Amino acid sequence: MTLSLRGVTKTIPLGDGRQVDLLRNVDFELGPGDSVSVVGRSGSGKSSLLNILGLLDQPTGGSVELDGQSLLGLPDRKLSMIRGRHISFIFQQFHLLPRRTALENVWTPLAHIRDRALWRQRRELAARALARVGLAGKEDAVPETLSGGEQQRVAIARALVHRPRYVLADEPTGALDGETAHGVMDLLLDVTRSQRAGLVLVTHDVQHAMATDRQFRLNEGTLAPLVPEGSTR
Amino acid sequence: MNSALPLLSSAWRELRVHRVRSLLAGLSVVIGVAALVAVVAMGDLGRAAVQEQVERTVGRPATLSVDLTANGEQTASRTSVDDNAEWIRTLGVRALSRVESRQVQLDAVEPSSAGPLGTTVMGVDAGYGSVKRMDLLAGQWLPEGTPAPWAPPLYLNAEAAAHFGGEHEALGSRLSLAADLPTQGIVLGVVDDSRGEPVAYTDIRSLRKWYSESTAPETAEILMTVRPADTEQVTSAVLHHLGAAGLTGGERVHRVDDFASYERILKLLQAVLGAIAGISLVTGGIGLMNLTLSQIQSRVHEFGVRRAFGASQSHIFAIILWESVILTAVSSLLGTVLSAGIFNAVLATVPEFSGGIQFPVTAALIGSSAAVLIGVASALVPALRAARLDIIRAIRT
Ligand SMILES: Nc1ncnc2c1ncn2[C@@H]1O[C@H](COP(=O)(O)OP(=O)(O)OP(=O)(O)O)[C@@H](O)[C@H]1O
Ligand SMILES: [Mg+2]
Numbered sequence: 001m002t003l004s005l006r007g008v009t010k011t012i013p014l015g016d017g018r019q020v021d022l023l024r025n026v027d028f029e030l031g032p033g034d035s036v037s038v039v040g041r042s043g044s045g046k047s048s049l050l051n052i053l054g055l056l057d058q059p060t061g062g063s064v065e066l067d068g069q070s071l072l073g074l075p076d077r078k079l080s081m082i083r084g085r086h087i088s089f090i091f092q093q094f095h096l097l098p099r100r101t102a103l104e105n106v107w108t109p110l111a112h113i114r115d116r117a118l119w120r121q122r123r124e125l126a127a128r129a130l131a132r133v134g135l136a137g138k139e140d141a142v143p144e145t146l147s148g149g150e151q152q153r154v155a156i157a158r159a160l161v162h163r164p165r166y167v168l169a170d171e172p173t174g175a176l177d178g179e180t181a182h183g184v185m186d187l188l189l190d191v192t193r194s195q196r197a198g199l200v201l202v203t204h205d206v207q208h209a210m211a212t213d214r215q216f217r218l219n220e221g222t223l224a225p226l227v228p229e230g231s232t233r
Numbered sequence: 234m235n236s237a238l239p240l241l242s243s244a245w246r247e248l249r250v251h252r253v254r255s256l257l258a259g260l261s262v263v264i265g266v267a268a269l270v271a272v273v274a275m276g277d278l279g280r281a282a283v284q285e286q287v288e289r290t291v292g293r294p295a296t297l298s299v300d301l302t303a304n305g306e307q308t309a310s311r312t313s314v315d316d317n318a319e320w321i322r323t324l325g326v327r328a329l330s331r332v333e334s335r336q337v338q339l340d341a342v343e344p345s346s347a348g349p350l351g352t353t354v355m356g357v358d359a360g361y362g363s364v365k366r367m368d369l370l371a372g373q374w375l376p377e378g379t380p381a382p383w384a385p386p387l388y389l390n391a392e393a394a395a396h397f398g399g400e401h402e403a404l405g406s407r408l409s410l411a412a413d414l415p416t417q418g419i420v421l422g423v424v425d426d427s428r429g430e431p432v433a434y435t436d437i438r439s440l441r442k443w444y445s446e447s448t449a450p451e452t453a454e455i456l457m458t459v460r461p462a463d464t465e466q467v468t469s470a471v472l473h474h475l476g477a478a479g480l481t482g483g484e485r486v487h488r489v490d491d492f493a494s495y496e497r498i499l500k501l502l503q504a505v506l507g508a509i510a511g512i513s514l515v516t517g518g519i520g521l522m523n524l525t526l527s528q529i530q531s532r533v534h535e536f537g538v539r540r541a542f543g544a545s546q547s548h549i550f551a552i553i554l555w556e557s558v559i560l561t562a563v564s565s566l567l568g569t570v571l572s573a574g575i576f577n578a579v580l581a582t583v584p585e586f587s588g589g590i591q592f593p594v595t596a597a598l599i600g601s602s603a604a605v606l607i608g609v610a611s612a613l614v615p616a617l618r619a620a621r622l623d624i625i626r627a628i629r630t
Contacts, residue, residue, distance in 0.1 A: 056541060056624045077545045084543015095538050095628055099250050111239040112543035119239045158542070 001067060003053065003087070003166050003198065004029040008062035010048055022048050024221035025062070030198045032165055035189065037201040037209035039226060040218035046202045047170055049218060053200065054168045055083045084112045088159035088197075090169040090188070094151045096143040102154045103139040106130055109162045118162065129157035133187055149180035153187065160191055166198040173208065185211065240548065244555035251528060258524045259564035262608070265517035266568030266600040267575070269510040273596035274576055276503040278583075283495050288366035289427035292456065295464045296364055296490045299455040299471060301480060308453040311446055313480075318455050320474060324467055328363035329457040331437050332356070333450045338411040339433060341397060350396045352431040353451075354410065356440030364458045365426065371400040372422035381438040385410075385418035393431035394423045408433075412443035456489075464488060514603055522611035525557065529615040536619050537627025546620040553616035554609060561608030565601035572597065 010023040022045040030036060030053075040046050051057035052064060055071065063070045066082065074082075088109065096105045106126035110118050118125070127139055133153040143151050152172060159167050172188060173181035185208050192199040201212055209215050215226035248255045288294075301309035301317055318331050333356040340349040355361075359377040367374070370391060387408060394403040400423040409417050418435065426432065444450070459467045468486045475485055529536075536549050544552075576592050 051625055054541070077547065080540070080543055080545035080548070083541070089541050091628070095534070095541075097535055097538060100246075104246070108539065109542040111243050112539065112545075112548055116238060119242075 001032045001165060002029055002065075004065045004068075005049075005053060005059075006063045006065060008049075008052060008059040008064070010045065010052065010057075011060040012048075021221045023052075023059070023223075026221075026223045028053070028216075028223060030166060030200060032198055033193070033196040034214070035192065035199040035201070035212040036214045036216065037203055037212040037226075038216045038218055038223070039203060039206065039209050044218045045221065046218050049223070050089075050168045050170050050200060050202060054087050054089060055079050080112070081114070084109060085162070086165045088162075088164040088167045090152070090155050090159050090167065090172045092171040092174040094143070094148075094155045094175070096151055096154055096158075098144060099142055101140045101142055102130060102135065102146070102157075103127065105143065105154055106157045106161050108158055109164075113162060125161050126157070129161040130154070132160075132191060133157045147180075148176050149184055152176060152184050156184070156188055156191060160195055160197065163195055164197060166200070167192050168200045170202045171204065172201070173203070173205070181205070181208075240551050240555055241559075244552050244559055247552065248556055248560055251532075254524060254528050255560055258521055259560055259567070261517040261520050262561050262564035262604045263568040263571060265514045266565050266597070266604055267572040268513045269600035269603075270569065270572035270576070270593055270596050272506040272510040273503075273593040274572075274579075276499070276506050277591075277593055279502060280499050283499060285366065286427065287490055287495060289425075290365075291489045292364050293366060293458050294490050295461040295488055296456060296458050297464070297468065297471075297486055298489050299457070299475075300485050300487075301454065301475070303480060304482075307449040308451075311441065311453075313478075314453055314455060317471075317475070317478075321455065321457060321471060324470060326467065327458045327460065328360040329455065330358040330361035330364055332361065332452065332454050332456050333437055333440055334452045335412075335440070335444065335450050337433075339393070340409045340411070342407040342409050342417055345397070347397050349411075350393065350431055352393055352433055354433045354435060354440065356435055356437030358437060361434070361456065362424075364456050368425040370394075370423040370425050371404045372420070374422050374424065375434070375436060382436060385416060385439040385443075386421045386436055387418040388422040388424055388434040389420055390424055390426045390428055390432045390434070392429065393433055394420075396431060410443065413445055413448055414443045416443050510600075514600070514607065517604075518607035518611055521557075521561075521608060522614070525553070525612050525615045526618075529553070529619050532619070533622060533627045533630045536622055537624050537630070540622070540624045541628060549622075550616045550620040553619055554612050557608040557612035558605060561605045562601070565604045568604075569597040569601060 005026050005028040008023055008026040008028075009021060011019050012022050013019050026049065038046050038049065048057065052059050055064065058072070063072050065071060066086070071079065071082065097108065103123065103126045106129050107122040110122045110125065127136075130136060130139055133156050135150060135153055135157065138146070138150065143154070146154065152175075169188060173184050176184060189199070189211055199212065201208065203209050209226065216223050217226045299317065299321070301313045303309070303313065314331050314333075318329060322329055335354055337352060337354045338349045339352050341347055357375065359375045362374045374388060375386065389397070389403055391400065394400045397403040397406060397408070397420075403420050403423060406420050407417050408420060409415065418439075424434070471486050475481070536544075539549065573592050
């Protein structure tokens with residue numbers, strides 16, 4: 001049960017007709033219960049890496065594999081099914097659905113998993129997930145009335161309600177102030193650990209990065225283990 | 234597939250989230266379906282009104298008149314009328330009546346303020362009430378198959394009854410007839426025959442007693458109603474029979490209810506109204522397509538998020554289609570219920586037609602299915618677009 005990238009390359013066009021390699025021959029592996037963080041300059045391609053890992057985008061070269069099986073070339077229906085069951089996202093901008101209650105937002109993944117039993121239990125499952133992130137009592141609140149920290153906690157509940165194997169979080173605290181950010185980060189690590197979900201955390205905050213098991217830096221298209229400041233190699 | 238239930242439920246929920254848009258789109262469907270039903274109902278109502286008028290004044294379809302006037306005679310002889318009527322009855326027509334009409338003065342026997350009334354008196358058989366469409370306003374109509382009544386019965390139409398104080402006043406009153414043999418009759422019934430001028434009906438056997446055969450009546454003929462499909466067959470049989478008796482020449486048998494000419498006008502009217510209804514449906518459909526397209530623009534973010542959480546392209550496609558189907562189906566139902574309510578309310582104001590026409594169920598069904606089809610058609614392009622959205626760009630919007 002490993003999600004991996006094998007020699008992944010992503011080439012993007014620059015406006016003037018030239019191309020640039022955003023990702024170069026990236027190898028990456030994420031097992032169940034792993035927690036990994038990725039840091040890097042703005043524009044270094046961290047989000048692009050997550051999008052490819054989360055099957056939202058296709059690499060230019062190399063392959064994305066689940067348990068050693070390449071997922072490239074699978075039809076949309078299959079990819080969507082794998083994404084819906086096994087991979088979840090947490091975004092910097094929360095991306096909750098406006099005007100839908102917290103409960104409805106949380107059960108969004110259940111609507112797209114072809115599993116009738118899960119759909120019937122959506123209220124209990126969503127309510128439990130909300131309680132888990134400390135938002136019991138906010139079931140009927142719409143995102144417009146929630147604070148940034150609360151919205152991100154709803155998003156965490158949404159990402160974990162169907163117990164996915166992998167959670168891909170792209171600067172989940174980037175839009176939150178320091179104290180709130182720490183609270184949300186602790187919660188995210190706690191919840192993914194207790195569900196034994198693999199976590200990829202993209203962050204600018206080294207302190208947050210250090211809370212994960214492994215750390216990587218994305219630089220000039222290359223993914224390398226993060227070398228602590230001051231040490232030489 | 235296991236996915237229909239969540240999709241349906243999500244579609245329903247999304248319709249409620251986008252309440253204003255749904256209401257607007259639904260309204261156009263409600264109005265479209267109601268307009269279609271109204272237009273068809275109007276056509277039906279007009280048709281029923283015209284048909285009723287035709288049936289009252291000239292007879293039900295198909296009514297044939299038989300002219301038995303021999304050469305040199307002014308009108309047909311009594312024996313010719315009787316003999317031929319008897320023969321024609323053996324053909325098994327729906328209804329038949331001998332008809333003899335004369336002009337006469339009617340006057341109240343008891344002193345009254347109403348003066349004498351110059352009127353047409355028509356001697357008929359009971360079947361006359363079936364040949365023509367008449368409504369009984371009071372009393373009764375000539376009974377079928379009884380011996381000639383000793384007290385001459387009179388049946389006034391509404392116009393004649395009005396002269397003698399109205400239908401209830403006139404009923405049971407005794408009137409004198411200034412016939413060859415002056416006589417008195419009792420008013421046993423009042424009918425509405427839509428003639429617009431006073432007429433008194435009586436048993437043809439009574440009428441004949443009051444006049445000698447040498448005073449020719451104004452008209453003498455046989456009227457009958459046959460199944461419209463049998464018209465030609467009956468006509469040729471009767472013509473053949475008359476020809477054998479030397480009654481040839483002229484248009485001896487002719488159809489008097491020319492509903493066909495009205496039919497053409499009605500068909501035209503219905504075509505025009507139908508075109509209007511069709512245009513309103515198409516206009517509604519274009520409006521619906523417009524609304525659906527513009528809502529896709531405003532829902533790009535939502536579709537992106539759903540895709541990220543496992544919705545396949547076909548899921549997104551299905552959600553939009555289902556939304557449109559639910560919206561148009563529910564709106565059609567509303568439109569049908571609404572127009573049925575209006576239909577009944579309008580019909581209550583014209584009770585005389587209430588028997589003749591019914592709520593145009595077919596039109597409601599056609600309108601509703603057309604609305605759902607238009608809903609699906611107008612959702613196809615937007616649904617396809619939404620399904621093909623680039624997920625990452627969609628989430629960022
Ligand atoms: N499909 C694409 N077409 C063109 N340019 C792209 C595409 N995808 C990404 N880019 C560009 O590649 C660069 C890297 O983008 P990406 O979002 O991956 O960086 P990032 O490391 O997440 O940056 P940040 O820390 O600011 O979020 C950006 O300049 C972006 O505009
Ligand atoms: Mg980024």
